[in-house]
Amino acid sequence: MSLSFSFKLLLSLIFACMSALSLADRITQPIPIDSVSDITDNTSNNSAQISNKESSVSSNLIFARGVVLQVDQSNATIKINHDPIAALNWPRMTMPFRLKERSLATKIKEGDIVEFSLEKEASNYVIVKLSKQNSTGSSQ
Structure with a gap:
């Protein structure tokens, strides 16, 4: 043929x-997000706080952390260099995500360390929760 x-x-x-x-x-x-934990003295407290957040939210959400590389508020998208996401079997990588609501990124800028929650929508994952982390690893 x-x-x-x-x-x-x-x-x-x-x-x-x-x-x-x-x-x-x-x-x-x-960018190794894990190095942020090395800066703080209370790494175990941070892990406990994250675990508490995970258990209190719906089980269909997938949690992740990363560094914001680009925010496009007009198109409701954000590019994040994220840590590995075990729930999806994704390695650490950089990728764009769509925001469920444009307002999620109003206080987020390039270089911010963020925690975010993904929800499956059709064949893609959409960010439904997004929070900036300060240098101690806690949410703002």
């Missing part, structure tokens, strides 16, 4: 894009 030239070209372009994205992920050095 012979494939048409345009189909072969399309497959080549798809492969090239996937390879470039994979290479870009390896080149981009994620």
Whole structure:
């Protein structure tokens, strides 16, 4: 069976894009959020606070932490370099997320360390809760 030239070209372009994205992920050095905990003296208190938050919220939410790289309030999107998300089997990576409500990002800016909750909506995950963390790791 012979494939048409345009189909072969399309497959080549798809492969090239996937390879470039994979290479870009390896080149981009994620910011280790765990180092923030090393700065504080009360790391165990922070873990307990996070556990309490998780148990008090609906089980269909997925919790994560990360550093904000870009906020686009007009399009209700935010790009975050997040820690691994075990519930989704996602490694540490940088990716954009849609915000459920535009107002979630009103007090968030680039460089902020955030905790956020994801909810599955169709085939994507949407941020439904977003809170800025201060240098001691507690919510603001």
